[in-house]
Amino acid sequence: MGQSFLIDDMTLKxxxxxxxxxQKDIILEIGPGIxxxxxxxxxxxKRVIAIEKDGKMVEILKEILRDYDNIEIIKGNALKIxxxxxxxxxxxxxxxxxxTSPIIRKFLEEKNKPGTIVLMVQKExxxxxxxxxxxxxxxxxxxxxxxxxxxxSCVSKKCFWPIPKVDSAIIRISNIKNQKSKIFIxxxxxxxxxxxxQPRKQLANNLSKALKKDKNKINLWLLKNNIDPKQRAETxxxxxxxxxxxx
Numbered sequence: 001m002g003q004s005f006l007i008d009d010m011t012l013k014x015x016x017x018x019x020x021x022x023q024k025d026i027i028l029e030i031g032p033g034i035x036x037x038x039x040x041x042x043x044x045x046k047r048v049i050a051i052e053k054d055g056k057m058v059e060i061l062k063e064i065l066r067d068y069d070n071i072e073i074i075k076g077n078a079l080k081i082x083x084x085x086x087x088x089x090x091x092x093x094x095x096x097x098x099x100t101s102p103i104i105r106k107f108l109e110e111k112n113k114p115g116t117i118v119l120m121v122q123k124e125x126x127x128x129x130x131x132x133x134x135x136x137x138x139x140x141x142x143x144x145x146x147x148x149x150x151x152x153s154c155v156s157k158k159c160f161w162p163i164p165k166v167d168s169a170i171i172r173i174s175n176i177k178n179q180k181s182k183i184f185i186x187x188x189x190x191x192x193x194x195x196x197x198q199p200r201k202q203l204a205n206n207l208s209k210a211l212k213k214d215k216n217k218i219n220l221w222l223l224k225n226n227i228d229p230k231q232r233a234e235t236x237x238x239x240x241x242x243x244x245x246x247x
Contacts, residue, residue, distance in 0.1 A: 005033045006094050006120065008159035011170070012040050018152050018172050019092045019118045021045050026089040028114065030078040030103060031096050033057075035064045041092060042068045049085070051078045078103065084112055094120040097166075101139055104129070108146040108176065109185075117147075117173035126151050126169035134235040138196045144238050145188065147176040188245040195233035195241075203236070204229035221247070 006012065015037065021027070021044035032038045032050040038061070041048045048071045052058050058075045065071050074081075079102055091107055091114040100121045107114055121129075129149045131140045143149050155168040180188070194210030195203055204222060208215040219229045225243045227236065 004160035004164045007161050011155050011159050014153050016040050026085050028089055028091045030093040035061050037094055042071050051076055053077055088115050090114050091117045097122045100125050113176050119171055120168050123167040123169045126171045133237050136234045141192050147173045149173045191244055192241055202230050203233055
């Protein structure tokens with residue numbers, strides 16, 4: 001299922017330290033694999049809820065982790081799960097990399113968001129998430145609208161089995177906020193997606209085409225917000241996008 005298992009002890013310690021675990025913490029883990037990270041989380045936290053999609057892996061995990069009474073293993077799809085913890089929790093996972101964008105988006109948009117997110121992701125994706133103007137991406141805007149992402153450590157592909165084709169990175173997403181109203185959020189992302197319609201094209205052209213608005217009106221709207229219509233979407237800051245949504 002596209003997942004390699006972490007086998008490096010130092011990297012495990014870095015993930016645990018980054019999560020700043022206490023005996024009061026409830027941890028949500030996605031894709032526990034063979035339970036390597038799960039065990040370490042259970043030693044430090046009050047409770048670990050591990051979500052595994054593969055039914056055979058669930059049975060293996062129950063056997064491997066049978067000595068831990070603070071681990072709950074749930075068979076299910078993390079993208080469809082609705083019974084999230086109702087109190088403060090942290091999301092700490094070495095997730096299957098193809099799930100990175102949808103997982104981040106889902107949990108930042110949840111009503112009860114995690115207090116902190118610590119993930120192992122593909123290094124290149126981590127760099128995109130944490131990028132700044134003039135190299136913003138749609139994923140960077142979608143993440144930074146809600147929170148502050150940072151790369152904690154880069155991890156060699158040799159720290160996994162089987163060895164993947166790419167290097168990885170540990171990222172921490174903190175300062176997670178309940179951002180604006182639902183109507184504002186929907187308008188914000190409609191504008192952002194329009195701006196990134198064709199990332200290499202000028203912003204005014206993308207917005208005019210995607211929003212079906214007269215280009216002269218789009219130009220005036222951008223200039224009103226101190227944005228050059230010839231700029232590309234990747235050069236705009238989160239504040240620029242918020243101002244466009246407001247005005």
